Amino acid sequence: MRDLSNVSEMNTACSNAYRDWEQVIIAANRDYEIDAYNMARMRYLSAISIANSMIEIAPCARPVVGALLVSYHNLADLFERLKQQGEAAKLHQTLQTHIHKLAYQFPDSPVLCWGQRIACEQLYLFQQRNDDPALFNTNQNISPVKTGLSSTSNLH
Numbered sequence: 001m002r003d004l005s006n007v008s009e010m011n012t013a014c015s016n017a018y019r020d021w022e023q024v025i026i027a028a029n030r031d032y033e034i035d036a037y038n039m040a041r042m043r044y045l046s047a048i049s050i051a052n053s054m055i056e057i058a059p060c061a062r063p064v065v066g067a068l069l070v071s072y073h074n075l076a077d078l079f080e081r082l083k084q085q086g087e088a089a090k091l092h093q094t095l096q097t098h099i100h101k102l103a104y105q106f107p108d109s110p111v112l113c114w115g116q117r118i119a120c121e122q123l124y125l126f127q128q129r130n131d132d133p134a135l136f137n138t139n140q141n142i143s144p145v146k147t148g149l150s151s152t153s154n155l156h
Helices: 012-033 037-057 062-081 085-105 110-129
Strands: none
Touching: 012 037, 012 062, 037 062, 062 085, 062 110, 085 110
């Protein structure tokens, strides 16, 4: 089994992959802005692939988790713009499940806690925009974590 004691730090290979990811995501966003949706889709899929390879190296590094979140959310936004809400919903749910599994693996990671919150919030916002229960797997339909004090915080 590989040593994951420094999973929150990016090594040289991961840093190089991150630079590649940045170039791909910038190009995909440009394609999206000029309505070159097929090219944007291909680039977002490439960005997801790069982000997943970085997750294998440094699953608790904030830039890596951020890259995964951005890649999935940008592709989901593209599908939503193309009126393919089913595909967008699958992406939101896949990302949420992926981050949840990582957080379960690394329960002390504040970065993965942050990633879970972002993924959950984005799924919730998507659900609010697309009020169609058929789009969602009810087992993964989770509302976002609210910041601040909860109603149970006063319990002793």
